[in-house]
Structure formats: structure tokens, C-alpha cells
Amino acid sequence: MKTLRTLLLAALVPLTSLAAPLVVPTRLEATLSGMVQRGEVVGVSALVFEQGKEAYFGAFGMADREAGRAMSRDTLAVIYSMTKPVTAVALLQLQEQGKLQMDDPIEKHLPEFGNLRVWAGGTAADPQTVALDRPLTIRDLGRNTAGFAAGAGLPDGLKQLADEAWAGASWNTNLRGLARIAARLPLVHQPGARWRYDIPTNIQARLVEKVSGQPYDVYLAEHIFKPLGMTYTRYVVADQDADLGQLAATYVRQPDGSFQRQPDAQAHAFNRKNWAQKPGASGLVSTLDDYAQFARMLLAEGVGPNGARILKPETVRLMATNVLADSVTDRQWLPDKGNTGFGVNVGVRVGPPRHRDDVSGAPGEFFWDGAANTLFWVDPKHQIVTVLFSQFFPAGDARLNKAIRAAVYADEPEAFAGNRPPKP
Template identity: 65%
Template sequence: MSVRPWVTAVGLVLLATAAIAEPLVKPARVDEALRGLVQRGELVGVAALVYERGREAYFGAFGQSDREAGRAMSRDALMQIYSMTKPVTGVALMQLYEQGRFQLDDPVAKYLPEFANPRVWVGEGVDGQPLTEAAARAITIRDLGRNTAGFAPSFGLPPAMARFYEQHYAGTGFQSTLAELVARIASAPLVDHPGRRWTYDRAMNVQARLVETLSGQRFEDYLREHLFKPMGMASTRFHVAPDAADRPRFAATYSRQPDGSLRRIPDAEAHAYNDTDWALKTGTFGLVSTLDDYMRFARMLLDGGVAPNGARVLKAQTVQLMATDVLPAELSDRSWLPSKGNVGFGINVGVRVGPPRHAGDVSGAQGEFFWDGAANTLFWVDPRHDIAAVLFTQFFPPGDARLNQIFRESVYADDPQASAGSKPRP
């Protein structure tokens, strides 16, 4: 049995018990769940990889990565992981934390002066411009990690606010630098005082800019040198050139229509960010990866910061810090985060703080930390069961709860404490 170097005494007992018990992951059950989604036409293709107790417990690939080309789904398919970029950004920033470059309660303005004297939207003037007041306190780096800085979310705002922020960010396209984008974020009013609301997801771009400022390297160069190369994540990157040798592995992306059918999104649209080596390399989205590459990242987190090849990426206590819920109890406005289940938030990851609350809730074990991507990719790390799981597919709209739950339930069906499907309906 491999012992996580950062688990509690209770966790050690659970792990010791798990070493005696039968493996939780039943490959035939996961096969049946994922194959059924493809056979019923709910997905064009899907692939998943699960490690349990340090060994590969499951791999399966069904359907096609490119339906029109007749290309079967494969283990090495290149997928756009969208917001699964965010945990990578968090690890990069926390490497610099370990080096003593900053403290979590430092004001962001200490390193990025444009964030001095933030102001908060309190209304709209007769000229249509926002009325503001001084923020109650400074934005801290801890706020960036837990999404409590007060930055305007990318969606879900009232119409007047949405129009203002749309105009404010106009012109900050892929041709902008990260520094230019973050300067625009700093010049916008906050939608609430720091620490009072969970708002997604501009904070991770500020994190990426901090990585640049503190390291003296461009964000993408830092990721390549300090994360991807040491961990052997050879396929993970922002740019997949049209003439790249592995370009044929780049999966197509689909859009689910009202009748349930899946229409291909033209590659020029779906791959617009990754086709070109744009100036903007974001901390919020944009990476392309493979199942095995992202599993190396997930296993590194599961094994207390040590990658499968033995590379030390983070200290065990830093992983624990990232994987601990730090949302204040009094923070009641958590946007759509509760739709992820019985969760809080750590540093760039959701953290499962208790078992499923009811039969319709998301399955998962207490202590798990996770995140997903807009094209319905997903990963989680479960120290209690010594499990890391990655699922890749490529379709919109994001946040497909049925796919998420079917996959999770196929893994956790034998654990009543982690399986929502095993609970009686209220």
C-alpha cells in the first residue's frame, strides 16, 4: 500500500482498510456505463483512465474522436481541457509560494501595483457608467486562489453590468498579452467586496500574471520548464500547429442539439485558440492534453506532489493546502458551485466536504478534490480511496451533469458513503 504523505490519522486508517478490501473500481461496470453513452448516441466518443492504489485500474475508449474522419477514440487523442488548465496554474503559483516569493495573505498589489485601491460597483449613474465605492479591504492572493477577489464573473450578471463589462473587455482578444488583459481586469470595478462572494474565473489569469512577475518567465515557458518537462507531459501545450506531427490526434468538438443529436463544430471555430500561437496564454483555459499526460498531473497531486516518474513538483503540505476547503462559512453567495455537489473550494480546485446529500447529488468521496472543463472533460483526486480519475470527451454545452454522474457512479457504486445512487430518494 502506498501511503499518502499528507493524510490525517483517520485517513491512514481508511487507507489501511482499503488495502485489505477489494478494489473499488470494477472495469466491467465502467465499461458498461461509458459504452452505453456512446451506443445511445449521447456521446460521439469518450475515454477514461482511473488509477487506484498506484496501479492502472481502468482504461476504456469508446466511439470516435473524429466521427467524420472515422477516427476511433484513442488513449493518445489530443483534447482541449479548457478549465482543467486552472489547477495547473494553481500548481505553478504554489511552487513559487514554496520558494518564499509571496504569502497567501499578501495584497496582490504588492506584486501587481495596478490592483492598489480597488473599487466596487454599487450602482449605475445617469450616464450609464458605474457608481463605485472603495473596497473594504485589499484583494489578497488567497482571494485569487479561492475565487473571492470580487472580479466580475464571465456570465450571469444583470443586464446593465453585463453590458458594461462586455464593453470594458472588448479588444482583449487572443492577440493581447497576459499583462494587458490583467491590467484591464485591474481597472474594472469589482462586483462585490473581496471575500464576500465566489465569482468565477478571472482570478486565475491574475495568478498566471503573478507567475510571470515572480518568476521572470513567460507563463507558458514557466509551465513547460517547471511542470510539463519534469513530469513527462510531452503532449500538453497551448499551441497545436496545423502542420504538427501529432495534429491528426486532435479530437473534433461537437455541439449537442435540442433533439439530442451531436453536430460537429467546424474546426476553424473549435480550434481557433490552439491553431495559432497567440500572444495570450491564459491561466483560465487553453491547454491541450492527453489522458496519460493529465493523469501524470493528477497522480502527482494524489502522491503528495511527487510525479509518477519521481519528480518532486510540490511539497506534500502544499498539496494539502490546495486541497483544503477555505471558503468562509459566512460566504453564502457561491454562484453555481453547489451544483458540483457537497463541495467547498481550495486553491483552483473544488473540494468535496461531505458525502452526497441526496439521491440526485453528485457522487464522490469526502476529501476528494477536482475540476472539469467546458468541453466536458473531468478529473478528480480521491485520497480516501487512493484514486485518481480522468475522463475526456469533447462536446458542448458544458457541465453535462448526466455524464459526470454516470461516470462517477460507475466508480463509486460499491461505496454507500460516496455513491448518491445508493441513497434512498427523499
């Protein structure tokens, strides 16, 4: 008979340690290799950790088809918007230090935003604006509810103003310059009213730079990359860098399904030169293992696999908690990501898939992807971290996203809705 002490000790064991593993390596292997064999991708790689252990690694196809260089574990990929969660961590570190707070008006730290107005109609020659209902806050930046006049979907008059204002910007425009341009333009909506994917993460990066007193790339290297041992992650891949040959080529899927190589001068124009701009929204290159170090830190509530404390547990929970109010019904294309809200620079899955064709995933997961079809997610319930790399356009390839999720969660009914896909 078990003693009372034995029963009490058993009750203290985390439920995640008792759960049967979900990841089946042969299923992932068949899924990813099959996509290459069918010509759905040129190259793809994935790294999965489950319950603290490496559960799967696989690399298939070519990182550089024309050079005959295979996709591998140390392939360098341009991760585009997977830069954004890194920016969230940088910003939240400064909150922990008391140097800023999420509900601070951004003008408290960046005075150029002190005269913001909201577009109310008119033309570029005769703009009509109204006062803000409330100050624009750092929280608005983190959840994409700021409403800067950048990106798609602007009213005609405001679009003309924005096009003129942004016309002079280039990669040689530093973060301070980007912030000044954004501050001169009316907002497209009242703070907090809509979810719009524009430039708030670049303004976050400017905040980090201003408040920390360090150039943004220097801050990231010193406070995130070096402590986590992310030795490959950076903005610039220079001619003399020993790992230049690891940089993956980028491809564009054609209407007939074939892939055409994007010229390297175009695909790597940003990363092959040390431009003045180091964006918070995009631009980093990384490897599977490097980014997995970052993602595993988030799963472990702020502690990297090497023991480095990057954030406090409560700060990671803040980052990974949906803060989009139900009243924010205009969410641009965010619903295409699944049953999803938004935390700080990450999508947060708020429930099971809504219908059979919805993007699958476990409730409580937080994630983001990159324009060239890179993807990561952190699943606290099942203690899973997944990082997937490919390098092709168009962005947001649904078949790749759905295939990797189906392969990981094939034995978890909660991750699907309606008719579950057949197990790969």
C-alpha cells in the same frame, strides 16, 4: 501466536493498502460503451488509477466521426478549465520558494491593482463606488472570491463599463494586458464576500509570469510538464506537429439528442495559432496519460509517478483543502457540482451527497472539469485518480459525470445519498 513486533508492524501499514479495490473494469466498460451505443456521446475515454496501479483504461466511439478516427489513448483533447488546477500548482510552487504568499495583497506584485474600488450602484456614466473593506489577496484569486467585473451576473451599469473595457481584448491581448483591464474596473463585490467564476485564474497566471520572470507557457513547460513527462500538454498544436492528427473533433448536442460537428476553425481557433495570450483559466490540450501524470502527482502529495517532486505535501494539502467560509453563501453555480467547497482552483467535496439527485463522490475528493466535458478527480481516501475525456457541448453534462462516478463508486455507499443508483 503473533509476536508484538509483528502486530506493531501491521499497524504501520496504511489503511488504503488494506482496502478492497472499488474499481470494477467490466462495470466501467459497460457504462462507457453503453453511452456510445445509445448515442449519448460521440466518443469517450477514461483512465483510472487505484492504489498506485492502473485499474482501468477504455476508449469508445469516435474522436473524429467524419474522418472515421476512433477515440484512443493518445487522443488530444482541449481540456478548457482543467487548465486551472495546473495554474494552481504553478502559483503554489512560487509560494514554496518564498516569492509570494497566499495572503499577499495582489498589488504587492501587480501595482496596477493598487487603486481598486467596489461597485455601489449608479450608471456607467456616473458610477458609485466604495473603498475595499480589506486588500484583495492572492488567496481570493485561488478561491474565486475576488469579484472582478467579468463574466455573467453583473449589475447593469457595471456591465456596461465592463463590456466597454473588455471590448478591445482578444487572444492577442497578453496576460499583462488582461490584468490592466481588470484593474481599471470596480469589483462587483467586496473581497471574499461571494464565489464568482470570472477571471482570477488569468490574474494568477500573470502573477506567475511577473514573479518568475518567465512567459507563462514557458514556466509551465519547464516546471511542471517536462518534470512530469507530460510531453503532449501545451497551448499550441501547430501545422507541423506530428500529433496534429490526434486532435479530437468537437461536437454540439442538438435539441433532438443528435450531435453536430462544430467547425474545426471554431473549435480549434485558439489552439491552432500561437496567440499572445496564454491563459491560466483555459486553453491547454492534453492526453489521458499526460493529465493522469499530473493528477497522480497530486494524489502522491507532490511527487510524480516518475519520482519528480513538484510540490511539498503540505502545499498539496493546502490546494485540496476547502477554504470557502460558511459565510460565503452566494456561490453562483458551485452547488451544482455537489456537496462542494473550494480550495485553490479545485472543487473540494466536503461531505457525502446531500440528496438522491446530488452529484456523487467521496468526501475529501478534489476535482475540476472542462467545458467540453472533460473531467478529473483525485480521491485520497480510496487512492483513486480518474481522468475522463469527451469533446462536446453544452458544458457540464450531468449524465456523463454521474455515470462515470456511479461506475467507480458503485460498491461505496458513502458516495451516494438516498436511493443509490443501480450498479451499471
